[in-house]
Amino acid sequence: MQHVAHPERIVDPAALDAVLSAAIGERGARSPQQALVAELKPVLQAGRREIETRFMASQDGAMAMAGTSWLIDTIVRALHRITAQTLFRVSNPTKGEKLAICAVGGYGRAELAPQSDIDLLFLLPYKATPHTEQVIEFLLYVLWDLGLKVGHATRSVDDSLRQATGDITIRTALLEARLISGDEDLFADLEKRFEREVIEGSGIGFVDAKLAERDQRHQRLGDSRYVLEPNIKEGKGGLRDLHGLLWIAKYLFRVRGLDELVERGILSRDEASRFHRAEIFLWTVRCHLHYLTGRPEERLTFDVQAEIGRRMGYTDHAGSRGVERFMKHYFLIAKDVGDLTRIFIAALEAEQKRKPVSLWRRLIPGTKSIEGFKIDGGRLSLVSDRAFEDDPVNLLRLFHVAETHRLDIHPHAIRLVTQSLKLIDGKLRADPEANRLFMEILTSRIDPENSLRRLNEAGVFGRFIPDFGRVVAQMQYDMYHVYTVDEHTIFALAQLHKIEAGELKDELPLASSIVDTIASRRALYLAVLLHDIAKGRPGDHSELGAKIALKLGPRLGLDAEETETVSWLVLHHLVMSRTAFKRDIDDPKTIQDFVARVQSPERLKLLLILTACDIRAVGPNVWNGWKAALLRELYRRAQELMSGGVVADPRDVRIAKVQEQVRELLPEFDAADFAAFTQRGYPFYWLSHDPVTLARHARLMREADRNQAPLTVANRVDLSRSVTEVTVYTADHPGLFSRIAGALSLAGAMIVDARIVTMVNGMALDTFWVQDAQGDAFDRPDKLARLAVLFENVLGGKLDPRKELKRRPALPSRTRVFTVAPRVLIDNKASAAHTVVEVNGRDRPALLFDLTRALTAQGVQISGAKITTYGEKVVDVFYVKDIFGLKIEHESKIRDIREALVRVLTEGDGEPAAKPAAAKAKVTA
Template sequence: MLSARAAAPLAPPKPHTIPNKRAIISRRKLSGELEALVAEHGTGDKLRPALIACLRRTLADGREEVRKRFEAGGSGEDCVRENCYLADRLIGSLADFTVLHIFPTANPTSGEVFDISATGGYGRGELAPASDIDLLFLLPYKRTPRVEQVVEYMLYILWDLGLKVGHAVRSVDECIRQSKADVTIRTAILESRYLWGPGKLFAELRKRFDKDVVIGTGPEFVEAKLAERDNRHLKMGDSRYVLEPNLKDGKGGLRDLQTLFWIAKYLYRVEGVDELVGKKVLMPEEAQRFAKAQNFLWTARCHLHYLTGRLEDRMTFDVQTSIGARMGYTDHAGTKGVERFMKHYFLVAKDVGDLTRIFCAALEAESKRPPKFNLLRLATVARRKDVDGFVVDGERLNARDERQFKDKPIDMIRLFHTAQINDIDVHPNALRSITRSLTAIGPKLRSDPEANRLFLDILTGMKDPEITLRRMNEAGVMARFIPDFGRVVAQMQYDMYHVYTVDEHTLFALGILHKIAAGDLVDELPLSSEVIHKVVSKRALYVAVLLHDIAKGRGGDHSVLGARVAEKLCPRLGLTAEETETVAWLVRWHLAMSHTAFKRDLEDEKTVRDFVALVQSPERLRLLLVLTVADIRAVGPQRWNNWKAALLRELYNRSEEVMSGGMTVEGRGRRIQAAQAALRDELTDFDDAAYEHHKTLGYPAYWLAFDTETLAHQARILRGAERDKRELTVDTRIDRNRAVTEVTIYASDHHGLFSRLAGAFAASGADIVDARIFTMTNGMALDVFSVQDAGAGGAFESGDKLAKLSVMIERVLSGQLKPLQELATRKTSHASRTRVFHVPPRVLIDNAASTTHTVIEVNGRDRPGLLYDLTRALSNLTLQISSAKISTFGEKAIDVFYVKDVFGLKVTHDGKLAKIRERLLHALADPSGEAPPPAPVKRARTKAAEEEEPA
């Protein structure tokens, strides 16, 4: 079929019924108006502006009519067809007018006769509101002056109308020659549509295209288009579940459907996907799914174009709510309308993937060739005709017959288990059969011990579970077999931190967990790769990763609700009581380690002790570390970095030390002595007197805050400042292991220093991710900031930026520059994008998290200068900031401050606590006018606040 199919002549495309066409554009009326213009102005210079005004009015009226119909409840398919009809009539009328009045000739020669055809999406009869119009001016054999004049005149008129017109001017011979060499041109010719002219040249092009280009080149064309598709997917993130999808070019988008259309048209010579039903390529319900998916995507894209007023295909957060509302998605049963809309989108994208697999399998079956068109990479399979009750069909595992899954539902689980252990793909015909048999998965199968054993083996066996579980999820088996998982399929989280849907994130996390266990990420994740081999409860770990987000979207704390799901589900899957307890605990506390590492001062002994009291055992500590790492890594690209790795590693090591008894009071004293001894060995350029003097400058906490190399680096900074009698020293060094730039500032200590420094960093385009603040015994402040580039992320590296940072700090501290004025002029795209999200301002005050400090946690929407506003508020309240943990999760800022009052004590007075909360809520408010919500005064809390961190 693919190599020798005879090209049947193409039937004319089926007409698309458009009601009341004349309300969109009346060609007769337009022709009359154009004739009147010629009668009034002649064909001289005065005609052109009048012509453009007439056509512009006609185009605007037609577009308004199409838009009115669409926004009154029309479909995307109707909208693109009506826009196409408007363009057809406008261009045809312009062509008639140009050859009859502008460049008339009584008897045109054969070289002066040409045709116009539509190509691209316009050639398919689909034209979105802001899409380009692609035209092919088809010439007989060579260009003549008159034809060039006509083409040029038409194009300039169309461009003056504001239309985005792409064009080609070629002869039939040129079209054939170039389409043989370039698959893009071949695709354009394939979907070209006659638009205007005698039609003889267009008919000749189609005939020669079929004969000279198509026959014998089926495999070449299909492979080229699918390779093109795969490359496009890679550029778009290679997932159909990204939370800001591209409706046209993203995986599961319109371009994927168009690729199927191109292949079908090339191989089967059909004009529509519905014709593939008659050719036994698709079943009626599959063709219907194609039509529904295409209409949904077209409808969303048309709304996107109308909403933005331009050619835009990326459905960003700031437009999703409006498009969802326009398409009728409202808040319902605790779920936002935008989340319901996006869930429907992801289910449509999944349907597109299913149709692609089915269609490509049909090509393989007919061609009897080895599979080249599959979506998943095939592994070698033993050449057997029968494998565990299934047949091997084209090197894929298939059902014995259509009734197999209905008669024996457990085989729907066994199929994927067999495919996994044999490294073989599942045949799309088997997936088809499963789709028709899903209702057979009910309570009986869910309680079947053998079915649950097979599923648990898929999840926890030696082979990577991600691929198999992804296939099961795509087929709908996961949702039926584990209904709780079905609730998070295509479930989006409406924020800028998460990149994937909940189910996709979970599958990615399982894949990362397998790679850690297999030793594939030793260089990137050395600690996790080491401790996972010490884990005893590996089955519990894999099940916990599967279930850690299973209760998202239910309106409560997903960790608490997920633990309840685990308690019910784990015994069903065959886990022991001990394993069930472990899974439930891991799900309940899967955010605890990141919460502590990223939002608490790890130098504070109580922080580590409280965490250890929660974890209790080295086994749970190891389990929690690996789960946390897999969870964060699976959130999306750039969500994991060396800075987070360093914090988690520090918490893990300190917790292990506490569990082994290493952080007693005596142990802390020994650690200080050891740190000072190691520093003495490092400072070979210090004599004994200089070293002893330096040792008197630091309070006990200082010596345990840094490694030996950093302590030595700071000792030399302090010695140089004292020697040169500098009031301010700014030192920067890049720490690539943590992906940060470490900025050390040695200056005279004074009230509000941290706030002014925060303003200097913000004005320089630097994000503070950690701050360690020390007052030395000589009254000087030694503040060490870890900063990242606010725009690009990662370390602040370029020399000009580092120089600007130093200058900015000096100018702010000297009073030459006011941070507020500088920040007012600094606008970022991130700030504008965050405005679409509502992050409830929140201030949590905790007097139990530290033995020496009051811990204040502030949550709010991120913006440039937020940290400066917060620290200025704290300074104005005469509070001393000892340390700070700064975190940003997409649009959400979570900043934690360790503070003391003016006397160096915790803040305990209710009135003072109320004032702190009031001032910080005011600082969190959007400068554009968003006021903080009224809230009752909170007393100091007796235990650490449980805040659901987005991970």
């Protein structure tokens, strides 16, 4: 147990004994339980206040853990003494009435976080007697009445040993058992027999089980130490991983702590120091979590990260927020934990003479040499511990050879890598051979993800490419990105490799079909590596990254053309997704502007593949069929324009061709029916839908006319694009879009795209593409049936969507921590016929409904909309006209629209996302 300074200021054992004795003697009408609880509560509260005060002043989690353990130890001892010696005193106890109270788990290590459970083992020589049952029951009831969360077990020594033999969890708990109060001989007997009857001869099995347990835990919590809301106790790189190493050390080597591991040569003094620093940091964060939330919270969620960072002294700097610096430190500590795990396993192997297949691979007979390295236990290792000093290029060559021959790298070799990182200097970075090896690892057709992750975990990646080192453990403080920048980048490269290997043909058919036709393979891989390389720096990361590419390309052996291609891709790596998701790709101007920027078919191919890799690497469920379909359609239309296949004919000729195609799809229409249909649509209508959709519209409108239906709703589920198309045909009137959006929100449908058409006869033909909350098609029959009812009630005036949506619960508190500066961009260049209004702000219930109501109130006609959500941020794009069907170009009107939308963004949430003054309008005339 760590030394606790002035423990009597937390709780004085002698004074506590006196207080409890007096309470029992003077309890009056109160029961003994009530009397003790009344005296212990203020003692517990005062002790906790003292510990928290010390913790806030020192920022020392170890002190808080040890202090809390001391407080609980003292209370349990005093309570046991008064219970056994006064309340249930036995003048001459038999051997069977002996009792030892032991701390187990984290409490057994004297590492008790402020809100953690208290795990107790009531140890008996045999089965419980009535006397010991009375004592244990009384103790537990008092502890529970104090509000303590007590986990307990009552077992004899024999029961404990028997259960430990068959249950790895109980065995681990007993490994750290500590006597708090009671019979010392009984506890000593348990310790001796546990070592002799349970531990002896079972070391390999225990290690095997703990490593398997660790792997299962990692898998359950997301097998990455770089998730942005990490579990600091159970997650990869967290406290439990450190505990696991100590458990294994205690089990195999009978040590009590780090110092003994250093003495035995298992860890170096520096490695033990890293272990201790990681432990202290994680303890401190955990204590802050418990104090801040008032509960045993182990997840470092978004809503607490900023405050804990502030409490730990992480302040905002130019280009870097305090919370991001705090989380970067956390992820670097998590990485250290991974390094220590590998180092420790290497040391275990060196200690073990027997290497079972289940844990360590069997030695291959003889020593096999391969490209200057050797095979040890089936894994690549070093011929000499001086291999890196003799030739620093070996720091890259080791990983290259391992990848080429599909070999694991021996933990001892990795340990030497981490100890040799200082050899990666300017001279090695300029070495042509080292750069060749790196590029071959990056562009390998075997498994670049595994090799790059090894390079990153070992620290080589960030030292060899210093700009990448700046984004190692760099978090992005939002709800859209799930991983740190370095982890996201490696995932993106993994996606590229899978595309090349043909593993994503079903999910990415277009990218998979064109990847083998590109001429700039090396440039594409380097562009994926560098696309986010400048994240976290002041300025536009795309522009800064493009400059980095110009410097790094020649160093890595790329020629001038390849380097320029990489730089262009990094600069424009967001243009394709922004165009597909935020602009109307049925508008010829959108395609023309996109092609003018991309210019060549080769760049178009590279950009499509890079965009797909980038989005798929953001996090689970970010990529879906709808996004894939939009990107494919943008690619095909741009390709057609580049090859001269679009807008070659005048508008009237193109409309006539479309109508001919539609006529072939409507054999059941006579000439009069078809003529009536063609007379209803304005020219824009015919060029903004494909022939199959137009034929569906024709049937829908004819059916509505025959039934004289005031409202017709048609749903079509498109599973290939993960979207449901909802078409509404009804009389047009101001605010119709807003009411439809409100009905869809009430039904739980998320609008991702919308196209609004008013026909010549004054009827509105509005099409919405919607998904459910998980990003899948909105296709449940019960929800679709409810949607039809909601449309009827909302459009008929029976239901006010505004009132209903206001009753919806607010966003979860952990998401409200994010601030998104409101921004309104008004662009008159993006479309030939419309003004494009882009609204950026924090998402909330009813936001789309409120925005469209505001536009309607300004006399704006909405012709279409694109709705995209990036975590807590929403980007809504509206294609609009004024009441005369023209673009909105008057400056005062633009100002009024902007101010109305900013008010919605800043006031509609009840908790402003940012000050209105932060909002700006960009007007492109």
